[in-house]
Amino acid sequence: MLAIYKRELYSYFTSPIGYLFVAILWAASGLAFSFFTFLAGQDANISSYFTSELIILMFVTPILTMKSFSEDRKLKTEQLILTSPVSLPGFVVAKFLSSYTLLGGTFIIVNCINLPIMFSYLSDQPLVVYNAVTALGSCVAVLLVGAAFISVGLLISSLTENQIISALGTLIILAALLGASMLNSKIGFAPLRAVLRWLSIYSRFSAFTQGYFDFASLIYYASFAAVCLFVTVRVYEKRRWA
Amino acid sequence: MLKVENLVKKFGDKYAVNDISFSINKGEVVGLLGPNGSGKTTTMNIITGFLSYTSGSVTINGYEILENPSEAKRNIGYLPDQPPLYPEMTVKEYLNFVYDLKGCTLNRKKHIMEICEITKTVDIRDRLIRNLSKGFYQRVGIAQALVGNPKIILLDEPTVGLDPKQIIEIRSLIRGLGRDHTVIISTHILSEVQAVCDRILIMNKGRLAADERTDELTKLMEGTKRVLAQICGSKKTILESLRALDGVSYVESSKEIPGTDATLFKIESNNGSDIRKKIFEMCAEKNMPIIGMELASASLEDVFLNITREKQTASRKTKKTSKIR
Known part of the structure; x- marks a missing residue:
């Protein structure tokens, strides 16, 4: 498992994909950050910043996951991995962890730079302590949503050997997951609205940016990721037993 | 293992x-x-x-x-x-x-x-x-x-x-x-x-x-030996006289040799004996010039084709009988 994890991380940086991912995430976060602090003046707030981080992640996650399983399938290297003494869950988890290391690592580094600047800028505001705690809570939430996003990407990637389909499919599903709550008010049928709100990644997330640390949502994100990874394992099992 | x-x-x-x-x-x-x-x-x-x-x-x-x-x-x-x-x-x-x-x-x-x-x-x-x-x-x-x-x-x-x-x-x-x-x-x-x-x-x-x-x-295939011979003359007469030859189990005329009036024949002997001499003597007697002759021993290819073909015909036969039933 460790071998696959190391090789995956290594392969991100022997192809443009890893650099592309880090560059786009970093640049877009920087833009969003400037936009919601320096350029916002009196209206500077961390809620909009973290919401935009979520939308940025929606766009960059497919870059990270598009080749995960697709490429192994195309190169037939999955035959090597699946005939080696590594278990199927180990294989899937190793892929997940390598993508997650890159996503989480970049996010943490970017915010280690962004957030101190933000607080020094906001230090004359009365709510600075409240803001600091909210920011930390939001960071935790973004990291968990990132895990959920990656696991969706891995699941889609395991279904196709075409990287473009894998990336587009992931993007569409992530957009649908985020968009579900935005369309919510347009739906007349109340029970459906309730289910969608419960499922929606976005409406759960906005609570964090308002300073409300919701453990139930954290568990929701983690189980969302776990279910996707489990289904990915099943996809491979299914193919073996077909 | x-x-x-x-x-x-x-x-x-x-x-x-x-x-x-x-x-x-x-x-x-x-x-x-x-x-x-x-x-x-x-x-x-x-x-x-x-x-x-x-x-x-x-x-x-x-x-x-x-x-x-x-x-x-x-x-x-x-x-x-x-x-x-x-x-x-x-x-x-x-x-x-x-x-x-x-x-x-x-x-x-x-x-x-x-x-x-x-x-x-x-x-x-x-x-x-x-x-x-x-x-x-x-x-x-x-x-x-x-x-x-x-x-x-x-x-x-x-x-x-x-x-x-x-x-x-x-x-x-x-x-x-x-x-x-x-x-x-x-x-x-x-x-x-x-x-x-x-x-x-x-x-x-x-x-x-x-x-x-x-x-x-x-070894299984070495029982039969195959001769490839290019013989001039009328195809029909040659075929008939080859079939009449003692020790020949199977004759098949193959392609005609361009530029001559010869045809290529595939001849198999039944007991694994070398029949090239007999073919030569017979052709000389009947004035049918041999312009080329070689002995081809069976390769694994033949074994392979034989085995897969046998299985096929065998399975076809069982299918037929089951239909009749």
């Missing part, structure tokens, strides 16, 4: 592998032979645990592949029909990755160096796999199968796409492996099996059509 019992694999309601059983002992080099689509690759994929089976069992060094997959897989090195290589890695990095993947405990540097020497990839160790030629792809693929010194090595069509010199090298490499390992190679090239294997398993339409030692299988 390897035991396959009543193995069945169905894709939908089509049988890819239909009830095959065999066992292979330590140090044997076995050829899995069959036309395209006969189930060779599927069988290999099942033995290595890449695919599951519908029923039956596969036991590797005492471990059942589906019950104890990781123990069983530790005893296996596998080169699939397309070498599973990562183009962005160098050969050394790749072999190190495979070493970690298989959880080896041997001395890493020494072991990988040994494998590179066996497969003659020492000089290309530091090159990116992307930039290698097809022959080296195949070598690195074999090197990968050797990592961890597995007891059983399976090679799926290891010489496809290589030039004649490389083929000879890879074959001698495989024969060398047979000293310390059990080797199974799949191929549809008969001369390859004849050159490399001690034993042949012939597969046809998912079934095991034959399981024989190579020398015995060749």
Whole structure:
């Protein structure tokens, strides 16, 4: 498992994909950050910043996951991995962890730079302590949503050997997951609205940016990721037993 | 070492592998032979645990592949029909990755160096796999199968796409492996099996059509000898007089030889005797000049075609009888 994890991380940086991912995430976060602090003046707030981080992640996650399983399938290297003494869950988890290391690592580094600047800028505001705690809570939430996003990407990637389909499919599903709550008010049928709100990644997330640390949502994100990874394992099992 | 019992694999309601059983002992080099689509690759994929089976069992060094997959897989090195290589890695990095993947405990540097020497990839160790030629792809693929010194090595069509010199090298490499390992190679090239294997398993339409030692299988066909003769004259008269000849079991006229009035005949004798003299004497008597004649001993090709054809007609016959019933 460790071998696959190391090789995956290594392969991100022997192809443009890893650099592309880090560059786009970093640049877009920087833009969003400037936009919601320096350029916002009196209206500077961390809620909009973290919401935009979520939308940025929606766009960059497919870059990270598009080749995960697709490429192994195309190169037939999955035959090597699946005939080696590594278990199927180990294989899937190793892929997940390598993508997650890159996503989480970049996010943490970017915010280690962004957030101190933000607080020094906001230090004359009365709510600075409240803001600091909210920011930390939001960071935790973004990291968990990132895990959920990656696991969706891995699941889609395991279904196709075409990287473009894998990336587009992931993007569409992530957009649908985020968009579900935005369309919510347009739906007349109340029970459906309730289910969608419960499922929606976005409406759960906005609570964090308002300073409300919701453990139930954290568990929701983690189980969302776990279910996707489990289904990915099943996809491979299914193919073996077909 | 390897035991396959009543193995069945169905894709939908089509049988890819239909009830095959065999066992292979330590140090044997076995050829899995069959036309395209006969189930060779599927069988290999099942033995290595890449695919599951519908029923039956596969036991590797005492471990059942589906019950104890990781123990069983530790005893296996596998080169699939397309070498599973990562183009962005160098050969050394790749072999190190495979070493970690298989959880080896041997001395890493020494072991990988040994494998590179066996497969003659020492000089290309530091090159990116992307930039290698097809022959080296195949070598690195074999090197990968050797990592961890597995007891059983399976090679799926290891010489496809290589030039004649490389083929000879890879074959001698495989024969060398047979000293310390059990080797199974799949191929549809008969001369390859004849050159490399001690034993042949012939597969046809998912079934095991034959399981024989190579020398015995060749012996089987030496009973009949075939003469190819180019004889001038009227085709009909020659055919008639050849058929009338004592010891001839089968005559067939083949193509006409351009630029002459001769025709090529395939003549088989029934008791394995050499009938060239008799043909010459008969033709001389009847004034039919022979402009060429050679003795062709049966190759494994004939055995193979015979066996697969026999099975086909046999199965057709049973189908017919069942219809009549």
